[in-house]
Amino acid sequence: MTDPQGPPPQAVRDRVAPRLQLLGISKIYPSVVANADVDLTVMPGEIHAVLGENGAGKSTLMKMIYGVTRPDAGEIVWEGRQVEIPSPSHARRLGIGMVFQHFALFETLTVAENIALALDDRISPAQLAPRIRAVSAQYGLPLDPERRVHSMSVGERQRVEIVRCLLQSPRLLIMDEPTSVLTPDAVQTLFVSLRQLAAEGVSILYISHKLDEIQALCDKATVLRAGRVAGTANPREETAQSLAELMIGGDLPTCSLAPRAPGEVRLALDRLDLASADPFGTSLHDIGLELRAGEIVGLAGISGNGQQELLKAISGEAAAPRPGAVRLLGHDAGHLDAAARRRLGLGFVPEERLGRGAVPALALADNALLTGWLAPDAGMVRRGLVRRSAVRAFADKVIAGFKVKCGGADSPASSLSGGNLQKFIVGREIGLAPRVMVLAQPTWGVDIGAAMLIRQRIIDLRDAGVAVLVVSEELDELFMMCDRIAVLAKGRLSPVVPVAATGVDQIGRWMGGDFAGAPATAATPAQGVAHVPA
Numbered sequence: 001m002t003d004p005q006g007p008p009p010q011a012v013r014d015r016v017a018p019r020l021q022l023l024g025i026s027k028i029y030p031s032v033v034a035n036a037d038v039d040l041t042v043m044p045g046e047i048h049a050v051l052g053e054n055g056a057g058k059s060t061l062m063k064m065i066y067g068v069t070r071p072d073a074g075e076i077v078w079e080g081r082q083v084e085i086p087s088p089s090h091a092r093r094l095g096i097g098m099v100f101q102h103f104a105l106f107e108t109l110t111v112a113e114n115i116a117l118a119l120d121d122r123i124s125p126a127q128l129a130p131r132i133r134a135v136s137a138q139y140g141l142p143l144d145p146e147r148r149v150h151s152m153s154v155g156e157r158q159r160v161e162i163v164r165c166l167l168q169s170p171r172l173l174i175m176d177e178p179t180s181v182l183t184p185d186a187v188q189t190l191f192v193s194l195r196q197l198a199a200e201g202v203s204i205l206y207i208s209h210k211l212d213e214i215q216a217l218c219d220k221a222t223v224l225r226a227g228r229v230a231g232t233a234n235p236r237e238e239t240a241q242s243l244a245e246l247m248i249g250g251d252l253p254t255c256s257l258a259p260r261a262p263g264e265v266r267l268a269l270d271r272l273d274l275a276s277a278d279p280f281g282t283s284l285h286d287i288g289l290e291l292r293a294g295e296i297v298g299l300a301g302i303s304g305n306g307q308q309e310l311l312k313a314i315s316g317e318a319a320a321p322r323p324g325a326v327r328l329l330g331h332d333a334g335h336l337d338a339a340a341r342r343r344l345g346l347g348f349v350p351e352e353r354l355g356r357g358a359v360p361a362l363a364l365a366d367n368a369l370l371t372g373w374l375a376p377d378a379g380m381v382r383r384g385l386v387r388r389s390a391v392r393a394f395a396d397k398v399i400a401g402f403k404v405k406c407g408g409a410d411s412p413a414s415s416l417s418g419g420n421l422q423k424f425i426v427g428r429e430i431g432l433a434p435r436v437m438v439l440a441q442p443t444w445g446v447d448i449g450a451a452m453l454i455r456q457r458i459i460d461l462r463d464a465g466v467a468v469l470v471v472s473e474e475l476d477e478l479f480m481m482c483d484r485i486a487v488l489a490k491g492r493l494s495p496v497v498p499v500a501a502t503g504v505d506q507i508g509r510w511m512g513g514d515f516a517g518a519p520a521t522a523a524t525p526a527q528g529v530a531h532v533p534a
Contacts, residue, residue: 017080019044019172019203020065025074027060031407034060035227038074042172047194047204049214049235051247052224053447054419055405058207059101061224062174065205066098067091092120097170099161101177101207101418101445107150111143115164128167136163140189144280151278154351154441155303155473162190173197174205177418177445179213184475184508191217209419209447211240223247248449255456257481258463263293266436266467268327272320274313282306282491284313289486289493291436296458296468297496298478301488302511307351307440307471310488314438314469315348316341329435342374347434349426351441351471353418357425360414364406365395367413368428375432394431402427402453418445426454430461437461440471455481475504489513 022040026033035057042048050058063069065076067085075082078094085091088098105114112125112132119128129145136143141159149157162178173194179187194204194217206218214221215235223230223246231246244252272287284306291297301307312318313326320326320334327333329344342348350356358367369391372380379390395409402423406416413421426442442458443451459481462468472478478485479499486496487510494510 017044018042018077019046019079020205021075021077022061022065023075023077025061025064025071025076027057027064027069027072031411032405033227035064035071035224038224038227038229040222040229042203042205044171044201044203045198046220047198047206047218049206049208049218049221050224051207051214051221051243052230053248054423054445054450055417056224056247057227058224059176059417062098062176062205062207065091065172066096066174089120092168092170095171096174097165097168097172098174099165099176099178103157103161105149105157105160108148110146110148111160112145114149114160115145115167118164119168131167132163135166139163139166139193140186147280151280153303153308154444166193170202172203172205174207176207177209178206179208179210187213209445209451211243211448214243215240225249244448247447253449253452253456255452255459255481257296257459257483260294260463262295262483263465265290265327266293266329267291267314267469269314270325270327272313272325274309274318274320276306276309277318281309284309284491287493289496291467291469293435293467294462294465295483296462296470296481298482298485298499299469299471299488300473300475300478300485300507300511301471303473305489306491307488309491311348311350311438311440311471315346315350339374342371343376345435347429347432347437349429349437349439349442351444353421353425353444354413358413358421361412363410363412364399364404364416364424365392365409367424368395368398368409371428372432378432395428398424398427398431401431402457403450419447419450422446423450423454426457430457434461434466436467436469438469438471442470442472443474443477451477475507479504487511489515 018041020042022038025035025038027035038061052058060069064071067087067090076085110125112129115132116123116125116128132143132145136159141163143159143163149160165173179190198204208214218235221233221235223233233243233246235243241252269287269289272284274284276283282305287310313320316336316338323332323334325334328341328346331344333341354360359370369380369386372378372391372394378394380387380394392409398404399406399409404424405420416424422445429437439458443454446454455477458468470478470482482499484496485499485502485507487494487507489511490513494515
């Protein structure tokens with residue numbers, strides 16, 4: 001029996017002493033102050049949110065805790081003693097794990113091989129596979145240990161990152177946008193697991209731009225603005241509006257969608273069947289879709305249900321079985337490559353920012369040129385020669401118009417925060433004046449203010465007569481900005497219905513593949529249907 005007058009048991013002492021303290025942490029780069037004099041305290045068993053706009057310094061701060069980056073000034077105190085964290089392996093030995101926003105995975109390796117490389121204990125992928133299956137099932141994040149990463153969607157890769165970290169049994173778990181491409185059901189399952197971890201004494205540092213998640217999950221929030229602590233709050237005592245205003249230092253922007261009648265068909269998929277080149281992928285079956293000028297069609301669905309295959313069939317990365325299966329701006333485009341489709345007027349934002357949306361080592365100006373040279377109206381190339389002044393002017397215009405925080409057009413893409421790079425990629429494609437625009441996860445990892453900016457610019461495209469297709473796992477986003485909506489499930493497309501004629505419950509059923517009771521035909525948009533944004 002414990003002496004009532006004696007010292008409290010270790011478990012009680014652990015919950016009194018901070019797990020982590022940051023004292024006056026600063027990090028300065030040549031072109032930007034990432035963090036300045038930041039103080040932060042995280043207690044055992046606490047789920048602590050770190051909020052801020054893109055470029056506010058959140059990810060840099062987390063990387064210093066995990067040993068990826070060294071602070072220029074300040075102290076890190078871990079479980080009561082000052083420490084230096086020179087590397088991620090040292091952080092893991094202390095008991096710190098991190099789930100990164102940008103995935104650190106080898107695409108040619110399997111899930112088990114990737115996770116084995118990240119563990120400090122030497123264990124073969126074959127021995128690790130049963131543990132991966134057990135942990136992924138426990139936390140509602142299904143994974144096949146034998147699957148190669150290059151064949152996986154963004155949402156599936158996110159699962160690998162989370163499971164890899166959970167296998168390390170950390171005492172402090174850092175999660176940088178962990179739910180950005182997870183479905184609502186998967187998010188709720190993850191939250192149950194995180195609350196269980198917190199109840200067992202694990203501390204969690206949680207970065208997210210989804211304020212409803214912060215309110216539902218977190219015990220405390222520290223808000224960063226321009227690299228400095230702007231304040232702290234109890235998320236459960238705040239509204240999403242007040243948290244957003246604390247983040248951005250002003251009123252929260254909004255977007256509006258006015259009713260309008262769509263025009264001619266600009267993109268048509270006619271009985272599109274496409275076998276997946278990946279043995280773990282999802283083949284497309286009898287896809288029919290008409291996308292008209294001056295409308296936004298939203299495509300919902302759980303990651304891994306054929307989104308990758310459909311986007312490749314539309315963009316030209318994968319040829320359709322017959323030319324007429326994809327018809328773009330009056331041309332049979334099923335056998336045209338990506339460059340030819342861009343020349344016809346297709347704009348495309350892929351879901352992977354680094355590698356497909358932008359080349360990390362190249363400057364923003366050069367990344368603008370990668371797709372801009374194909375747009376004749378952009379004027380970046382004349383008589384086969386690159387016009388550097390036009391390229392730079394275009395990049396500068398995108399940076400200014402989309403409020404991209406960076407050191408200028410010469411900044412490498414890898415130097416930007418995830419949200420700022422996303423703004424640049426979306427701005428680049430919009431700036432090329434496409435006639436058909438396809439966007440995958442357009443606001444992934446973007447703060448709420450920037451997300452509203454991007455959504456409004458997409459709506460502005462629609463109002464200018466552009467045909468827009470948005471593929472997103474954010475149902476709130478699709479209901480906010482789309483005229484019509486459909487679901488891709490198991491490689492099949494649901495009816496395409498006006499947003500005003502459906503709801504989240506019905507779309508949720510369709511996401512599970514249950515199209516029973518759906519209207520027989522809904523491919524033609526209702527003329528002049530009004531939609532009030534959520």
